[in-house]
Amino acid sequence: MSEAVVIVGSGLAGYNVARELRKADAEVPIVLVSRDQAGFYSKPMLSNALAGKKTAASLVTKSAEKMAEEVKLRVLAQTRVTRLDTTARTLTLSSGEVLPYRDLVLALGADPIRLPLQGDAADTVLSVNDLEDFARFAEALDTAASGQPVKRVAILGAGLIGCEFANDLLHRAIQPTVLDLAERVLPRLLPPQSSARLQAKLQEGGASFRFGVGASAVSRSANGSGLTVTLTDGSTLETDLVLSAIGLRPRTQLASDAGLSVARGIQVNRLLATSAEHVYAVGDCAEVEGHLLPYVLPLMGQARALAATLSGKPTPVAYPAMPVVVKTPAWPTVVCPPAAGAEGEWVVNETDEAIEARFVAPADSGAPERLLGFALQGKATAQRQAFAAQVPAILA
Numbered sequence: 002m003s004e005a006v007v008i009v010g011s012g013l014a015g016y017n018v019a020r021e022l023r024k025a026d027a028e029v030p031i032v033l034v035s036r037d038q039a040g041f042y043s044k045p046m047l048s049n050a051l052a053g054k055k056t057a058a059s060l061v062t063k064s065a066e067k068m069a070e071e072v073k074l075r076v077l078a079q080t081r082v083t084r085l086d087t088t089a090r091t092l093t094l095s096s097g098e099v100l101p102y103r104d105l106v107l108a109l110g111a112d113p114i115r116l117p118l119q120g121d122a123a124d125t126v127l128s129v130n131d132l133e134d135f136a137r138f139a140e141a142l143d144t145a146a147s148g149q150p151v152k153r154v155a156i157l158g159a160g161l162i163g164c165e166f167a168n169d170l171l172h173r174a175i176q177p178t179v180l181d182l183a184e185r186v187l188p189r190l191l192p193p194q195s196s197a198r199l200q201a202k203l204q205e206g207g208a209s210f211r212f213g214v215g216a217s218a219v220s221r222s223a224n225g226s227g228l229t230v231t232l233t234d235g236s237t238l239e240t241d242l243v244l245s246a247i248g249l250r251p252r253t254q255l256a257s258d259a260g261l262s263v264a265r266g267i268q269v270n271r272l273l274a275t276s277a278e279h280v281y282a283v284g285d286c287a288e289v290e291g292h293l294l295p296y297v298l299p300l301m302g303q304a305r306a307l308a309a310t311l312s313g314k315p316t317p318v319a320y321p322a323m324p325v326v327v328k329t330p331a332w333p334t335v336v337c338p339p340a341a342g343a344e345g346e347w348v349v350n351e352t353d354e355a356i357e358a359r360f361v362a363p364a365d366s367g368a369p370e371r372l373l374g375f376a377l378q379g380k381a382t383a384q385r386q387a388f389a390a391q392v393p394a395i396l397a
Contacts, residue, residue, distance in 0.1 A: 003101035004030055006311055007092060009082055009255075010108030011035035012044055012131075014284025014300045016068065018106050021308030023072050029312070031074035032100065034092070037133060039065035039078035045297060047135050048165035049328045052172040057136035085259035087277040104279045104311055107256060107267060111249035111285040111295060116157065120218035122228050126157075126243045129166070138244070142173065145227060145241035151175055155230050155240040157216055159186040161327055163246035164199065168329045171206040178209040178238060180216060180230075187327070190336045192347035192358045195376045202332035211238075219243050249295060251286040266293050271317035271396065273307045281307055289318060292395060298323040320395035324375075324385045332378055335385045337392055339374030355381035359388075 006022060006029055008015045019031050033039070040061035046053075050060060069076045077094065084093040085105070092100045113128035129138050145151045154170055156163045159181035167177040179186070185196040186203075200210055211232075218231040222239065230238040251266035262268040262276040266288030273281045273289065283303040285295045292299075302318055309316035327334040339345060339360045349358045360374035372391045377384055 003090075004103050005032050005101070006030070006104045006106065007100060007102040008033045008106040008108055009092070010106075010110060010284065010286075011037065011039040011041075011065070011076070011078075012108060012110050012284060013297060014110070014304065015106070015108035016041055016072075017301060017304035018108060018283055018307055019068075019072050019074055021304045022311055023074070025308045025312035025314075027073075031072070032077065032102075033068075033074055034077045034080050034082060034094065034100070035065070036081045037079065037131065039068070039076050040132070041068050042132055044131065045328070047129050047132075048162055049169050050135065051139075051142075051169045052330070057132050057139060060132060060135070082255055085255055085280075087259055087261070087280055090279060102279070104281065106307065106311075107275070107280065107282040107286060108284045109252040109255065109267075109282075109286040111251045113245060114248045114250050116216065116245060116247065118216060118219055120220035120229075120231065122219045122221045122243075125228065126219055126245050128245045130249070141242055142175070151241040153178070153227070153240045153242070155180060155216070155228075155238055155243045157181075157243065157245045158247035159183065159188075159210065159212070160246065160248065161187060161190065161325070164203065165328045166244060166246060167203055167208045168206070168331050171203075171208060171331070176207050176209070178211065178240065179203075180211050180214055180232070180238075182213065182215045182233075184212050186210070187336075190325075190327075190338050191334075191376050192349055192360075194349045194351060195334070195356050195358050195378055198351075198356055198378060199327075199329060199332050199334060203329065206331050216243070249285065251288070251293065253286065256282070256286075264288055272310055272315055273303055273318060281311075283307060289320075290396065292320070294320070294323070294395075296323065296325055319397060322389045322392035322394060324389050326382075333382045334376070334378045335382045336376045337374050337385075337389060338376075340393075340395070343373050345373050352379075355379035357381045357384070 041063040042060045065076045081095040142151045156179045170177045214232045253263045256267045257263045267282040306316045306318040324337040345362045356378040358376040362371040375388045
C-alpha cells in the first residue's frame, strides 16, 4: 500500500492541507490532483479583482511547479478523478493512472447552482467560481454582443457574492442590476436596517436592485445589441451580460459514487473523517457535524487540525466565532451570523457613519445579555474582534 497522502483539489483548502501537513511531517509523500492548471490563488479575491485591476494571470501568485517545489509534493494538473475505490484505497485518474493512497483528502470545492433558464441566450449566463470562470467573465466584459465594452450587467442573486460583484463592477463604470426573489440584500446574514444601508450605498454608486423577482429566460435582443432577461413577474430587463450568483452546491458526486455518506455536503466528523476509513474531506465540499461554512477561516482551521491528525496526532477541528468580511467598500460590512435556529432578536444602533447590530438571546430574569451574533457596518467594523470574543464558539 502506498505511503502517500493524496489530496484532490488545488484550491485554498487543498493547498493549505498540503502546506500544514508538510510543516508537521517533512518526509511523508504528498500528491495533489487538480482538474485545472493547479496554480495557487485566493478564490475570495475573484469578487473584487476588477477594483484591483487584476487579470486571471495576475491573480495566480505561484504556479503549480513553484508549489510543487516549495511544498515538496507531486502535482498532477489538468487531471480528473474518475473513480474512488475505498476498499482498494485507489483513485483512477483521467490519465489512466491508478493512484494508491495511504490517506485521501477530498478538497473538491463546490459548483455554482444553475437556474433552469429558458431563452436562446441562456447558455451565455456566466458564474464566477474559479480562475477559469473569472477569465471568461473578464473577457466577456470587454466585448458585449454589440461589439462594445459591457455597460450593463444583470446579477442574479443579492447574497454575499452578488453584492460583492455589484460593488466591484462599479469600479469599471458598469451598471449592475441585482435581482433576487427575497425582499432585501443579504437577508440571511443581516437585519433589515443593515440590508437597507448596504443597498443604499451601492445604489449611490450606480447599482440598481429589484426584489421579489427572479429570471425565467435570457434571450438575445431583437436588434442584436444585447440581452433581454424575462423576469418571473412577466417584465423584462435589457442588459449586456448576465452573471449568476445565487449560491453554491458542494461537489459530492465522487464521494456519493464511492458509497460515502453525503447530505448537503460530504459528511465528516470533528476529525474531518468521512464514513470510509482513511478518507477525509475539507473546504466547501465538507459538512462538519451539520455545518457547511464556505469561508476562508473555517478551512484554515480544518487544514491545521487535519494535518495534525494525518501526522499521528488526532486533532478535532474547532470553530470559534468567525466573522465574515463582506467585500463591499461602498459600505464596509462584517457579519457573524447567529447559529441556525437560534432564538433571539436584533438590537440595532444606527448613525450616519456606522451601524452596530447585535443578535441577543432572550433576556433571563437577572441574567446578563448574551450575544449570539452581530453585524457591523461602516466605522463599527473596527470592533469586530471585540464582538467576536463575546459570541459562543460554533464548535468548541
